[in-house]
Amino acid sequence: MASEEELFASVDALLEEEPQLPPPAERARLREAAGITQARLAVALKTSTQTVKNYENGRSEPKSPRLEAYQRLLKGWAAKYLAHGVPTAPAPAVAPQPAVRATFTGPVTPAPETEAVAPGQAPTVPAAPERPAARPASSRRPAAKKATAPALDPRFPHGPLAVLDGDGSAYGVDGIVLDCPATTVVELVEWTLRESGLGAAKLNRYGKDSDPLIVLTAAAAVKFGLPERLEGHEQRRSLRLPEDHPVVKQVVRAKWQLTQRGFGPWVRIYRKAQGRERQCVQLAVLSWDALDERSWPGVTEMEPADIAQVLGVYAQRVITPRGSTAVSGLELMAALRPSTRAVRDEATGNWVSGHNPGSLGTEPMDPAPPEATAEHPVVVNSGWAGGFLNEEAYQWVRSVDLLTDEECTLPFAVGLDLNTAFLAAAARLVVGLSEPVHFMNPPFNPKVPGSWLADLSHVELDPRLPSPFTPTGERPTGPAWYQTHTVAYAQELGYNVAPIEAYLRQATGAYLDPWHDRLKIAYVDTLADLGVTKDLDDRQFLAAMEQHKQVDPAMAAVLAAIKATVKGGVGKLRERPQGKSYKEGERWPALQRPTWRPDIRAAVISKARVNMHRKLRNMATMTGLYPLAVLSDCVVYPSPGRSPLDFLPYAASGKPQPGGFRLGPTPGLAKLEGVQSMLWAVDLMEQGLNPARHIKGGDAVLDEGE
Incomplete structure (x- = not known):
């Protein structure tokens, strides 16, 4: 006992x-x-x-x-x-x-159907677990939305990517975990292509499937012989391993190739395609700052499974990441509008590669001199001195001398931010698809995209509003180059325009339409996952936006990445040269892309700035209110209360008045950016600082250039 x-x-x-x-x-x-x-x-x-x-x-x-x-x-x-x-x-x-694991020793095959099991007999368990629905959905979203999950491609049963930890666990989307036996980078590449079941289907029938992405944690990087950090990691753009590094030499010995950007935070390892099958794997090294904190807030601090889910949702809704969000934004344009398609050769009857209508083609296109940058070869080699397009976002502050006593007695300054303003501007935007053609004294045509030399200094506008023709908001003083939308707005305001000179494009199309549509759906769906849905009234919308980032930090990171993809993608259309060794007049790598199109960037920004000014003008007409400052897509108004509801225009029925700023979760609608005291805003304005830059955090000591 x-x-x-x-x-x-x-x-x-x-x-x-x-x-x-x-x-x-x-x-x-x-x-x-x-x-x-x-x-x-x-x-x-x-x-x-x-x-x-x-x-x-x-x-x-x-x-x-x-x-x-x-x-x-x-x-x-x-x-x-x-x-x-x-x-x-x-x-x-x-x-x-x-964690459920699927260990592979050969090609991926569909799991067999479950057979009936006799009493007392152990059931047979397939090696690869059935992949659950790929698209997470919040319970606050309408039930109909849950049916829109993308169909599973049997070629890529484990999703587009995996996050690999030091113990060989490869975390995929929807919680799946794969066993990766690789001990070298070469073995990792071969495992990814032959056994992992990773990848994603093409976004356009004429496009290419997305290459699988493997994200390496710090422990995984060290396991494969890579340094945990790269020296000089503060200079992220130039990060790469030297060519004599053992891992680089190992890759080359195995007959694999690296792209020109080398072995950096984002690396592409490939061999020439065999027939239709691409042989390419992308790697991203987390400890080398592959995921910029500004675009992917908090993601590098997450557990591998959660990182995989964040990147996986982004891949399913936008594109498999291929570098920074800016790079991904640009790649998305090309993926949705491939340059080529299969066409039948009339002479031989064979199918050959031909131009895909509506795309930018396969060859880079030099801009017109006024559309280029000062260091571009077309400018340097021609000696161009005729000025440049200055289509940039607003950075404007109203003069304190133009503040009224009534405005100064209002207690609050309220900032409104337009949701993805550049994305809204890209909707149904007609851009040039062919070479620019030079014209002298052409009649203005608002339907033809291009660059116009015109004098808009005669346009009279209320000085309490920024000029729609300059990013500083100052009135033009003479002839200058403008994109079509800017000149068309002067005409819309009732003024005569007589262009002196122009560079116009004959072939046109809405190149960015599929890019806009995909990113808009991604943005709206991700906000809905965070509880911000289209069916909310304005009060409910403001309340939901106030706490949406706390609902799910992972989905909040996806939302931030989508917004960064929009801005970065537009910015990449005019990527400037990088590196201290660059000399003016030399061609830099970005110029070799068909998507190096500063005229398209100018068109997006011009339309966004005109859209902003139109709303400012309508607000003044409907409410008598004038902005204190504008910074890109953020505007600050004096207000009698702390909420936008205290000054936005509403009809007697309670519905928002069309034409002004409206609250809502879709691109082009507004949300609350921040609230401060009117005294705070006036103090910044007197210092020459922009309240729109600081209203979110209220920091009045930041330098204006930050």
Whole structure:
């Protein structure tokens, strides 16, 4: 018979064991019975929504101290919500389940259908787990949206990418975990192409499938012989391994190639395609700052599974990342409008590669001199001195001398920010697709994209509004080069325009339409995942926007990346030369791209600035209010209250008046950027600083150039 001491020791051992949780299905049932969404539970547990999903499908288990908190919550719910036919006693102890893994030793094949199992016979478990729905959906979104998940491509059963940790675990989308046996970069590339089941289908019927992406954690980088950090990592643009590094030499010896950017934070390793099959893998090294904190806030600090989910959602909604968000934005344009398509050769009857109508073609195109930059060869070699387009976003502050006593007595300055203003401007935007043609004294045609030399200094506007013709908001003093939308707006205001000179493009098209449409859907869907939906009224919208980043940090990071993709993609259309060794007049690498098109960038920005001015003018007409400052897509107004609802124009029915600023979650509509005191705003204006730059954080000491 056991002694009392032995019994107490045995009981103490039980008490010291890790807390046990009910089975995954029961966890989900209890949460749903309590009426709590996965997003709310994630906030309470200080984790991501995807991690909560993993807890409820058995793909991962919480660790201390989150384990004890989760168990306490589940016990409380279990006492309240008894399942039909389930005893009230605690569920039998279940050992924590490891993450589901799929280990591959050969080509990926579809899993066989489940066969009937005889009594007492162990069921057969397929090696590759069935991949769940690829598109996460918030429970606050309409049910209809959940049906829009992309169809699974059987060639890429494990999604577009994986995050590889130092222990060989490759974390994919939707919680899947693969075993990667590779110990060298070359083995990793071959495993990715032959066994991983990673990749993504092309976005256009004439395009190419996306290459699989492997993201390396710091531990994985070290495991493959890479430095954890690169020296001089503060100069991110020039990061790369030297050509004599052992890993680079290993790649070359194995007959693989690197692109011109070498082995840096983003590296493309490839061999020439065999027939239609591409042989290319992209690697991203997290500890080399592959994910810029400004575009991917907080992502590098996440667990590998959560990083995979963030990047996976971005890949499914936008594109598999191929570099910075700016690079991805530019690549998305080309992926949606491929330069070539298959056409039949009339002479031979064979199918050959031909131009894809509506695309930018395969060859780079030099801009007209006024569309170029001062260091561009077309400028340097021709001695051009006729001026340049200055189509940039607003950076304007109203003179304090033009403030009225009534405005100064208002208590608040309220900032409004337009959602992805450049994306809204890209909608149905007609741009040039052919070489620029020079004209002297041409009649103005608002339907022809191009650059016009015109004198708009005679246009009279209220001095309390910025000029629509210059980024500084100052009135033009003489002839200058303008993009078509800017000149057309002068005509819209009722003024005569008589161009002196022009560079126009005969072939035109809405090149950016599919880019706009895809990014708009991505932006709206991601906001909806964060609880900001189209069906909210303006008060509900403001309340949802106030806390949307706390709903799910992972989805908030996706939203930030989408916004950065828009701005960065437009900026890349006129990428400037980089590096101290560059000499004026030399061609730089970006000029070799068909997508180096400063005229398209100018068209987007011109339309965005004109759209902003039109709203400012309509607001003044409807409300008598004039802005204090404008910075790109942010405008600051004096206000009697802390909310945009205190000064935005509404009809008697309660509906927003068309033509002015309207609140909402779609591109071109507005959201609250920040609120400060009117005294704060006037103080900044007197210092020559822009309140629109600082209203979000209220920091009045930042330098204007930051």
